[in-house]
Amino acid sequence: MRSVFKYSLLRLMRNKANLFWILIFPIVLGCLFKVAFSNITESESFHTIPVALVSDESINAKAFCTMADALSSEDDNAMLAVTYCKDKKAQKLLKEKKVDGIFYAKDTVTLRVNADASDSSINQSILQVLLTQFYVNRDLLLKTMQEHPQNLEALTASLYETISPRKEVSLTRADTDTYDQYFYNLIAMACLYTALGGIRLAIENAANLTALAARKTVSSTKKFTAIAGELAACILFESVLNILAFLFIVKILGIHMAQRPLLSLLTIIISTACSISFGMLLGCIGPKSEGGKTTLMFGIVMPCCFLSGLMMGTMRMVVEKHLPFINRINPAALISDCFYTLNNYDNLQRFATNLLTLSVMAVLFFGISCLVTRRKTYASL
Structure with missing residues (x-):
């Protein structure tokens, strides 16, 4: 399993598309958000x-x-x-x-x-x-x-x-800006993009799609051991990418997102695991081509991000008012709400509920993916 883990990490490091969508794209988008919202905030300040x-x-x-x-x-x-x-x-x-x-x-x-x-x-x-x-x-x-x-x-x-001069009073744990929610949703989007790694993992274990998967199928390594090693490497590597993007937003852009840094990192890791498991599921049951699976992934992830408020800040509240159940199962809304709760509330009950939901979803997606993968047989390779 060690060798599987090691070479999976090396393979992930060479995947330039993965690096772009999970690390570079969120950083660039975060910089654009910072420039745009800084001007708005300055005009609205007293x-x-x-x-x-x-x-x-x-x-x-x-x-x-x-x-x-x-x-x-x-x-x-x-x-x-x-x-x-x-x-x-x-x-x-x-x-x-x-x-x-x-x-x-x-x-x-x-x-x-x-x-x-x-x-x-x-x-x-x-x-x-x-x-x-x-x-x-x-x-x-x-x-x-x-x-x-x-x-x-x-x-x-x-x-x-x-009539004494004005005094600024914070009602939350930190000086939260109105537009911080867009950065919460940006990190949520970056976490969901790690589904690309899950899709790739599923394809590399489908013997009818790649030569590498065909060799794995006839090898002596147990299928579950190989998948577990690759999954662990994928979660580790892509969690590191998301954490780097998170640190850039917090340290370089100066966004208040790290009031509880350890819990914030835990949120990123569990969110990444959930998204990778979701990608595995799409890789197992989606279209045969990698391009088709990737298109399907973006077709699901982007509406989730829209409903959580990435494109329009009030959208999550609109959904909460009319269809609150959507916010309870939308991974983008759950992830962004985890960061919102960590940075604005002393009570962690809501955060724990969101994180537990993401964990259950991760286990569910991974379990279904394993069942589908184990049931696949091939007449010839």
Whole structure:
């Protein structure tokens, strides 16, 4: 079995198509994802909002200026960048899109925005919310002064906390980006592409398809021993390729996918084993030619990747809403969900369920493949 394992590894290393689809293609696609999604993420991230403030000496104006100063601290977390100026200069700044709005702090505080500046619509909405919050807080303070003056100090302190500069709070184990799910699905696709190795393994043990398989059939080595050695070599080699692609995405591209590195590697190994077993099954029962078997494999794998969200991020949720059973048996969805769970949840129950399902599928595919292979007999070779 050692010699079978050794020479199977050497044969796999020479397979350039295998190296391309499992290692090079995911890395190239990952780089393209990184470039595309980095620009989108940058445009969607929050930045300090530049505003102009025109005020007088009224009580309302002084109160609003105090709030504006609290929101425009000098660190990087400031919500506002306030420019105090006259009305004429403020309008010029707004017209030149150097500010997203003008606050007029007088007896009544009002907001003016540029309706044509569609690129700053989110910032304009935030400014409107701030203005509304100012009036709510002002009315609350006035009511407390009249009815419960003893609570004024505590209320003032709590209101100051609500207008303190923004603070980023993570609700998950890591700083998860919205677009990380595409990289989860990318690794899932790379794992499923290892079915190519399973197809090749099945073909090399079908005596009516290759001369190598014919020689194996008449050799003294037991068929199960030969298949087990080749399968072990295939799982090891292709798991290493997937792990290299995974490390490139994590270390070079900087994607948050390794919060639990050992469990992530275990996921890759089991996913690879499942996919190779699936490839073996296709190699045993699919079309006779290797090209036909490979086409069938891609015809199954790519729809699985589409349904898991590789091409459209919301697709998995659509499937979960209408046909949740598909997500329970779709290997691409199971693999990507394993990574999602590992990087976002403390509870590993969902991860364990997904991994167990992949393991059962791997055993099932391999068992059926062995039964089909053992039953094949040849009248002549």
